[in-house]
Structures are given as structure tokens and as C-alpha cells.
Amino acid sequence: QVTLKESGPALVKPTQTLTLTCTFSGFSLSTSGMRASWIRQPPGKALEWLARIDWDDDKFYSTSLKTRLTISKDTSKNQVVLTMTNMDPVDTATYYCARTSPRELYFDYWGQGTLVTVSS
Amino acid sequence: DIQMTQSPSTLSASVGDRVTITCRASQSISSWLAWYQQKPGKAPKLLIYKASSLESGVPSRFSGSGSGTEFTLTISSLQPDDFATYYCQQYNSYSLTFGGGTKVEIK
Secondary structure (H helix, E strand, O other): EEEEEEEOOOOOOOOOEEEEEEEOOOOOOOOOOEHHHHHHHHOOOOOEEEEEEEEOOEEEEEOOOOEEEEEEEOOOOOOEEEOOOOHHHOEEEEEEEEOOOOOOEEEEEEOOEEEEOOOO | OEEEEEEEEEEEOOOOEEEEEEEEEOOOOOOOOEEEEEEEOOOOOOEEEEOOOOOOOOOOOOOEEEEEOOOEEOOOOOOOOHHHHHEEEEOOOOOOOOOEEEEEEOO
16 A cells, blocks of 8 residues: 655745655555656645656655755665755645656656745 | 646546546657656556556556557556656656656546
């Protein structure tokens, strides 16, 4: 059974760096083909893919946000970490962690999401 | 990046109706398209992948079709549990993108 859960601060101030952790079970990012992604959704708006990390430590980022994002993994802890620098109120959103299918690049399992508000 | 455009943005329908949602890509994405259902306050749920493959456990009233730049999600007979927002997502390129969503409301 695959499960994912996001954790991190609910509130950050503008210009601060956000660090989010995804803790998962039911699969391993040390297994060939496994991948995990971060996706966000501002209140009332559409989904936006942010970043992906693969079993071989390949990393991929949103074109528009790549200068602000870093994704990493700790396979011993079954965790994926996303950092986003220079936070702004427009970054207020629910941030989701999702397993990216081993076969193709769609998201087959999602975490419950964590709401991050950016405000002074 | 590949832009994904969904229509309509909102759809009002009744239980038992046949519902069709369209997703258009700004360039050809072959069949690399997924559909998700999202209910308020919940994470999206995968319905369809590779344009027309039904995810395990998803009711057969959901179906997907299309290739290239135009795709459709069809619900053959709308059920009360289907009132939700639906998103398409392309995965032809490494930079993954979603459509703007279609909210299916009760008429």
C-alpha cells in the first residue's frame, strides 16, 4: 500500500525559504524506475507541477520556477525534500507530494497536501 | 512549455447525463495524457492514463479518447459522486503541465 504525507510550516514570511518534506511508504526511491514529484495548487486555482526526482537521482524542475527550487531524497528515510527560496504571497498554495508512475510520467498516488501561507 | 487548455471551465449537468470534457494541447503530445478527478479539500485522483487507459478501480463509466492535440474525457452516465473538478495533464515532455480544470456542477 502506497502512502505519502507532506510536512512543513503552515506559515512563512515573504523572502524566506520554504522546506517541505514528503515521507512515503509502499515503495522505495532506490528501486529502478521509481520517481516522486511535488505539485502545488493555489486556493481556487489549477494544479502546477514543480519538480521531480528519480531513483537514479536525476532531477527535473518547472521551467518557470527552476531557479528557486531544489529537490532531494533520503532513501534511508523514505523522504523527498523540496526547498523553495524567496517565498512570495503568490506562492500561497496547497503543496502535494505524489508518486510518479514507474511506467509513465503521471501521478498515481498523492499525499493529502499541506497548505502553506506566505504572509508577513 | 506545452500549454493545456480545457473546455468548458464549468459544466452544469444532471444525474444520468452523458458528460464530455475537452483538453487541447499546444503541440502534439501523442497519447501522453492523464485525467484526474478532484473533490473539494482532497488530493486529485488518477482516472485515466495514456489518453484512454482506465486506472484500476475507476468505474467503467469514465473513458478517455484522443491523440495528438485533442483529447476528451467522457462520463457515460453522471453519478452523484462524480460532481467534482477534472484536470488533464500532459507528460510528453519532462516539463509536466496541467489544464486549467473543468468543474462539473449539479444542474
